[in-house]
Amino acid sequence: MADKDCTIGVMIHDSYTDYTKEMISGISTFCNEKNCRILVFPVGELGISYSPFEYQHRAIAAFANRNNLDGLIIATSTQGNHVSKQTLIDYVHSFNEIPLVSIGIEIPEVPSILVNCEPGLRAIITDLIENHKRKKFCVLAVEGNSIEAHDRLKVIKKVLKEYKIELNDSDIILGAFTYESAADAIAEHVKEYGSLDYDAVICLNDDMAFACIDYCKDHGIKIGKDISITGFDDIKRSAYINPSLTSVNQQTIKQGFIAAQIIWRLIQKQKVDLITPISTVPIFRKSCGCIELNDSSTNYLDLNYNEIKFESSDRESTVVEWIAKKAQLLKMNFFHSSSQAEINLEKFRKTFKGNVQQFDINKGAIVLFDPPLYKDQNYTSIELPEEAYMIAAFDNHKNTMIDPEKASVKFNPRKNILPQEFKFDSKRLYYVSTISKCELIYGYIIYEKGSFEELLYEMMITILSHLMSSAYQNTKKEEAAKLLTQQNEILSIMSTTDEMTGLLNRRGFMAFGQQAIYMGLCKDQSGLVIYGDMDGLKIINDTYGHDAGDIAIKAEAEILKSIFRATDIIGRIGGDEFCIVAPGLPERIIPRIKGNIQKACDNWNNCENHPFRLSISLGYAKFEKSYSSLVEIMQKADESLYKEKKLRHKQGLKITNT
Template identity: 30%
Template sequence: MGNKNKCRIAFLLPDFNSEYTVAISRGALKAAEDLGVSVVFFGVGELGSPLLYTQNRNKLFSLVYPENFDGILYLSSSISNNIGVKPFLNFITKYGNIPSAHIGIKTTNSTCFTIDDRSGMYAVVEHLIKVHNRRKIAFIKGTSGLFEADERLIGYKKALSDNGIKFNEQYIFEGNFIRERGILAVEEFLDNRKISFDGLVGANDLMALYAMKELQKRGFNIPKDISIAGFDDLPSAKSYKPELTTIHQPATELGYMAVQEFSKELITPSSKPNTFDLPTQLVVRKSCGCNIENPTLIKNIFSIPYIPDTTKNEQEEFTTILNGMTRNIIGSFHEDDICQVLDKNLRLFNIENFTIAKYIDDNNVQIFYDLKTHSKKIVSTKHLIINYSKVNKNSYSRFIFPLYHKNQDIGFFISDANQNQLRILEELGDHLSAALKATDLLDHALKYSEQLEKEVALRTKELAERSKELENALEKVKQANKKLEWLSVIDELTGLYNRRGFLTSSKQNIELAKRNDSEIMLIFFDLDGLKQINDNYGHKTGDIAIQAIANILQMSFRKSDIIARFGGDEFTVLSINCSISQYNLIQKRINELINEYNKKPHEFILSVSSGATQYKINEDFTLKKLLDEADKELYKAKSKKNCKH
């Protein structure tokens, strides 16, 4: 895919956090600039890591499209640290036959870049033996099966053997290059195995430093009681007290050489893969027992152009900018606010290219932010990576960082950077991940709120409709209750009060009459011959007779009078302030209406008997007494009528 003079390389590293990977990256970046090679750095994490934040980085393996590059360079020793070399080599077969090169391991099929791990470890162990007379030297080794770890263990064993010290497995602890396991190593040696030692060497600086801290915590004097040494010569080796004696690993030079030699091979392929080894150097400081303030390094066989470090003032300025930037990002819960913070601050770090992409699915991403174009379009992931990997007139380097929150992959961002900005971008990535997660949560909350509002509106509408239905139902119930109430006090055949209705209404009217000191008249009516009508003509005809007398009573009495069908053929009327003379007129009216009715052709002759009683309300008055008196009068009237017949 490259031309005669240029090529593009995908460089896969675990991250840009550790001092070792930063040193490797700085050298590789410098080589790319000097040689005009385009390099895209992917922070893919370690394979098989038990740590969630490292596992999440593995998503970036899927962003490496072999057709975009002329070759792939791996920091293989770090990526394969948890699973071993063979599973790692099997994993990367998915990239096909694209040329590849490895840092930190040796394989016969690819170009490899290593350091002389064995000689380096031999030198530091022999220094403890010969200079400081240490004979019981514990060793915290790296991951078994890794080239670097195995070579350093061999160097440790050979130094013991050459100096007449028998190797003892009890003095070995597998630390897997993990810093915290330096503490576990001390606990294992002292608390579980109960062994004493006068020297301790870590297969890397971080394990040695953490072991030293634990020993100091337990009251050991370093180096008087125990001499300590490491391997790497990281910047942190000089930041502890006492400063750490170690083996200088030329990590920056290793990164530079890897890009330089691999790009040469891609432009002019060789007949077989090459292996490049860089020598190491012993750096003596105070942790072993020496009293050297500023050790000097012998000039390395492989030298690279000078890479300036940031000054203290520059570092403080970058830190101030980053702190303000991340505070504003974390405090932003809207996408536009985050974009404004990035617009304002990225160029303060001399960053000219910066793109954030959020995963939509396995094949597509949404551009969340682009420093140059401010595009928000949806593109295929492959297309985006291809655009950033294109060879143009000017070579360039890009760094791809993952964005994730806990076990959720959010997306990634692509940025240019110089040698001193890698850790800044890593920290920025952490804060961007948190901010993007917060915006997603807020967005989901707002959408959920909107959905709830819609549902509430819909439910409110439904409830309103239901309420209307309920109102209608209640009205029907009300009407039904009224009907039931009406039926409970009204005689269905005549529409007059029934016995219950008469008694209820009469009590109310009697109370009113009592307050007004009024007289009450009660009249009983009896439909004559109803039984004969029913027997001779049927109950339907009997009902007609009952309805006829009911109508006549309604036409004869006042509206204020209470008229009721008391039961069967009996009717009652309660009248307030009705005199005897008035009643006689009413009786006359009733007779006239009956006569008119009988003039018309009917199967029966309509006739009624009546008895009335008038009463002045006093304390002894009861409705029952009034009914009894009226009933007696009715009986008298019927008796007279029967005597006449």
Template identity: 35%
Template sequence: MDTSNKVAFFIDFAEPEYSLGLIEGARAFFKKQGMEMIIFETGNINSPSKTYGYQRLSIASLISANTVSGMIFVSGPQLYNTTPEYLESYLKSFAPIKIVSIGYDFPEYPCVISSCKKSMKELVEHLVFKHSCRKIALLTVNSHANDVQLRTEIYRQVMKEQNLEENIIFANNLGYVQTVEALKEVNSKSCKFDAIVCMNDEMACACIDTLKSAGIAVPKKVIVTGFDDEMRSSCITPSLTTINQNIYKQGYAAAKMLYDQIKGNPVPHKKVIESTVIYRESCRCISTDMKKGLYLDSKGSLHESELKDVSFYEISKWFTNRNHFIRITQLYTNMQADISLTALSHRTRDDFTSFGIQSAALCFFKNPVATDKFEYFSLPQEAYVFVAYDNTAEKAVYYDEAMITFNPNKTLLPDGLISDYENVQVVAIYKGTILYGYALYKRGPYDPTIYSISFKMLSSTIANAFATTKVLREVELAKTVSVTDEMTGLLNRRGFMTLGKDMLMDSLKKGKGGIILFGDIDGLKKINDTYGHSSGDKAIRAEAAILKEIFGKECTVGRLGGDEFAVIAPKLTEEKFVALYKKIKEKCKEYNKSSGEEFTLSISIGCVPFGKKTSSSLHTLLSLADKELYKEKEKHYAEKA
């Protein structure tokens, strides 16, 4: 795979206008340079969600020097769920590819930052001086994101300068539903504000709707402002006073910085893009009696929205989206039927083409992977092309006609299956804890949300197809998942818990005891951050081989995920384990001397006995062994100190 003309665009979600603007700007620059930008929609890196959205992040492992020459990383949205320090550590794992950050200034990476210092100050002062507002609230979220903290700081600064009381309302996140929840106590009698400054346009729209429902007139009684200047800002009633971040320019500037890095040209550490205030009806600067689509700039000059007929746009967009959702509903109905993998492979091209997707590929791992929440996903060594087509080149490949296998660690897709990667988007294919693989596709003319829904439905259909085809026939969940950890050859978590419970119960029934071990590799995160994830993978494989050698076939050995290993050893005692533990440490030292690796391999292990007088629950015994592991870790670090 030729990586010299390919770059990655790392974004949490591709549907929001913010994301689309950045993507459009970056793509415009790269297109001029003859380069192809591949969009990786990864979801949130440290998502607090209790659902299975963490699976989206698996596709980040496809971004490497084997697939792209550089990456634009949209850091702002990620900081709503994690810290800058965590993100910077995460970015180091992509070395040696070049990286540009949008939204946060990391010391080691060039960045593009949107500055709202002037515009945010101007907006709040405008409310104070132009509209005589004295009770101004800020509707925001708790976040490490630069932009959120800066806007909050500026709001507080202006309020302090004008001797006005701060009123800060916190929502759980920047979404519509959460904003409505944050404002649920507001009613016509309790509303004490004459203006509400919202952290984004989504919150502002929710705020306007909530106030209207409470019988509070906007902007007559309460002024509402937003941030982002989304397309709907000029369409809603009243049209929204907001701040334009010049998102397209941010994407374009980031692309230029990355291009110059790749070419070895001088690159400034930081590029600042100034934001501008857009005054509309929601602050009373434009009368609701005037023509729709008008706004004032900071100098008081009157302008007209790029949408020449806003009312027509609203109606046209509504009907277009309505038709799209009708079609997606029909597709969902068709997908409910039981279908084999072979039939699904051949049907996918027709279904996708009907939604304007002219080029796509579905790549499945040789064995679907069951995962718990992860920081970094270790890609399997083997995948196959389930279906790939390119209508412009009039070619298609189906897995039942030509089984094409490849290593996803070395290439996104075997050469020649699609004509180019321009405008290609990559998404994970998963359902629940089961990760099947990933899809690459060129988005068509439909609303981005339609494609997001399509691939979620496709994931469910794939899960049904695997079950219908009876690819795996073990236990219910094992119908789609191997019990073996692909990286090490040991049992994976599901395999260990299933077979381990049988071994434990068998020993107890026979009146025999043994020990349960729980261990993890010392400093694996440091190994990953310092030497890269390939070194971390080597450490995991090496430790697995040592444990397999030491404990042999009479014990059950498993890798539970990441750097964690567990062993069920019937007949062994805690005293006998002391000698084995020394042997494990000796084997690690031998590896460190002979491997030639820069990192130092070692493992800490906690041990608990099982027998007639102990718990018979494997979960409980592992939890107790984990506590013993913690004590071993303390000893390990004390010895190093």
């Protein structure tokens, strides 16, 4: 395969942490050399959602296939923190129709880049003991299934044991790789043991180390003097926090570069090693005591304790960067405020380019699923529909865009992630994100990031999701209102009423019943479709004549009208068949309704002087966002009715009317 045709996918948990930014930077460097394009899929983490509907992010993994990619790099180190290793292995292998590379975790039969955490941790622990005379150690660790956390803790225990320093269970404080979890864990430890009585705290990542630093500062513990604190990852903030943080650098940019190099070789059918190790390196700063607190010129000391100074432009660029980010935040705030307006899909299409290019996006496309896909948090994979619509797209590099006045471009997303006419450029990096709200996936967006802070693009996606959801619902309301008007015009000419009972006839019921379902769902209401079949009407007709049968039908219709609400849609859809659409009616009410109808039939039988008895069997089915076709729901309700009749026959409850 020629270099120019190569598209490499990158599956990550998010797009804004320093880890993923550096990894993607390394991948981009190699891909630019080889003329490859990149599609980035921020799918979240397996087995956990940090917000109620974050699980929808993983829907875009459906596009990681041979139709869209030549190879896929998966950041397994951040994917597997909350699942078993076997679950992670099975997940990675589910993409094995294309060449794969794993970064962080060894996956059988998949080339894996493994970070050796021991060199960096060993150097830092040795420094703490030999140079700073630390003797009482605590580890801020991670509970759960994280393989990386397990490996780091294992190395820490190993090196400390070599110095005859044992860690008790009480010396290991369990957090969850986040600042908040670490702060809570430290507070719980102090509550139980009275203090943070250690002269060294080794944290399994930098965010947890920041929490430890803040605790010590708040409680008058002198960092670098009374206590040494170290982290892991060496994220950008580590150099600028006060005091600066001693950490372990994973050479993440190098990981990304090598991963791209390996996947490219696999695509070219070249042999590669299954395991590629990368060593960590120590970064000594103020928090361990290696750099004086008043030293403002030294960034860090390397493995050989050589001083690495800040570049003269580093601090100036930090100030300039903050000013730029403040302006970016103001734009995001304005976008959020303007997104409160009620719009439809037509308006959404027309404003899409202006909305996103203000965030320095020069190429983007957004795709709509109609209807949206319903997915709850239990789903593990997604089956894409055969039809989707690219409703808006633009490319400032080529000065082109979809004319919003023309129809959306329909295509099959199972075959391609975008229509063929909207091509990806080589040497460019695109992000793919789900557009969703709550349980509904409305589509996805593909875009080329600009110069804005990465987290702001996540916020932009969230706002676009709310906008598109609102626009879709408003459009459906408009279409429903328009359809209702058209139906009223038609129904003013043709009768919708069953002449015998005064109920809707089948045509009228299908029109108004479907409309009632749509209107209910627009108000976030589910409901029931109830199917009724009179018992023994044929026997009544055969025994007592059709006039008697007509009396029975009219009486049953009156009973149904008396039991159901004025807002429910009731129709006679056949000789002895009735159907009701009841928005907002919960399933738990069904037994009461059946009882009330049976009681009304019994009262009629006792009060009216007729030789036959009135009775009806009922079945029902539920409608909801993921199941809204009246025809299909009626079929399901009819199946329920069949089971009800079968049960009544079995229990000897058949009404014979003899």
